[in-house]
Amino acid sequence: MRFGLLGTGPWAQNTHGPALAAHKDVQLTGVWGRRSDAAAQLAGDLGTRAYDDVDALLTDCDAVAVALPPDVQAPLAVRAAEAGCHLLLDKPVATTPGAARQVTAAAESAGVASVVFFTLRFSEPTAAWIAEQAAAGPWLTGRADWLSPVFGGADSPYTASPWRREKGALWDVGPHALSVLLPVLGDVEDLDAVRAARGHGDTVHVILRHTGGASSTCALSHSVPPAAAGVTAEVRGAAGTATLPQREESPVDALMRAVDALTESARTGEAHACDVRFAQRVTEILTATEAALP
Template sequence: MTAPVEVGLVGAGPWARIFHAPTFAAGPETRLAGVWSRSRPAAERLAAEYGVPAFGSYEELLGRCAGVVFAVPPDVQAALAVRAARAGRALLLEKPIALSVADAEALAQAVTAAGVATQIVLTHRYRPVIRDFLARLRDFPVFGARGCQLTGEFLDGTYDDSPWRATAGVLYNTGPHGLDLLDAALGPIEEVRSMSNKDGLLALTCRHENDAVSQLTICGRVPPRRRSHYELYGPRGTLTLDFDRLPEDSGATRANLRAEFAHAVCTGEPHPIDVHRGLHLQRLLAQAEPS
């Protein structure tokens, strides 16, 4: 039986507690080797929940794991991930992978030079129902799409303790999910144009390499709940993806993410959703920034 992959968790905030720690401690493909955070008390509290060490330094964490899972702000992640790549560790990165194209490029270059495996937590792409939907598109030609992702997260205090989101806004928080999904469904996006208003609504128009056109509306100031809806158009009609009607599959989603990261760590094989995918999305986000 193959031994579980030793995974070190960087960060001890809400997302680390809610998602990363329970996902990678659950196994069987992985084992949580320990936690490091810039806040030592937070790292100790989270580590104690799982009976693992709270590392005293980032270097100590790197010395005790084969793969590093990041749950820190994008600008912090970009710098720390370069160090992990140079140490030969596989990387599980959050979206966006950085807050600037320059930092994303530096990270991708470090990964290429080190030859380490990488993977990005674009959670929708690990959902079985989303994978089934994208598979259906192989036999359903599409020339256009529209999507919307609306939440009240920038109104209800969800991100009061997340300064980077307050600064970068809904584009960098929600935009990677929508752009990635449209890119996966219609083909690579080569151009993005945006329009926004003072209320925080952002509308993006994308032209894909195959001349398909898609539109994405995102906003974090629309209560009371999350709404995500996509329509794809082609010569055979319309396909609809309504997130409100999708079955609950968080367990399977986490299992896919965990198993695929463990496989990437063990084999060194590049994952389809890797740092270069993240760099592509980073460049699209930069194009989409309101002028």
């Protein structure tokens, strides 16, 4: 499958680019970025060419992988779908329900496959754990906490990210928490019933009620010190307690699995569980959470 890479930042440099360049079933056609010098540098590093015109790259590709801020990603995803390109997008797909719906509508109208890269859903052993707990249920309660030091003193390439500074952990790591809870506990029952509170820095605490009757909580932050950072998820029910294992693979390995999933969806016509419709629902839940904050 001929892929174009949209984006030149740290995520494109460290994850998307290396995964696409190394994948045996991918031809990396080219790179486009909002800064032509950065696109040229990354394209050279990956052994491909830089494009100044994004539409020219879309014409030359079967699929695109997008590593851009969500509100830049969404309209480009619409353009890519309209050009007939399958979509490998990043989370969140957009930060407004309207923009997310436009991506979904474009993909469905064009008949293209889509996969949104929720890292834990494509990493091992976390992906297997999520599938096992989804089948095991029913569960009564769950939690998913993603506490990051990106703004809390870590030496991170994402600390200076303008969109992360603006939207905070709710929008950056909230999708990861939801990607664990929703397949296991079910969809959020009532968006108007979502409850949320603010904590230190950009920390947000969330309470959700799920369609299967379970409830869950999330603690999301980029403002903890490095010593307090960590990712935790668990569910509890009649079977006892199940705890999310630690991710053992690099994001590059996980993204290569996402490429496999997109290729399979394009081949079979069967929607993937992490397609743009799922990502749209995540955006709707995060929007309801933001509205519930005092």
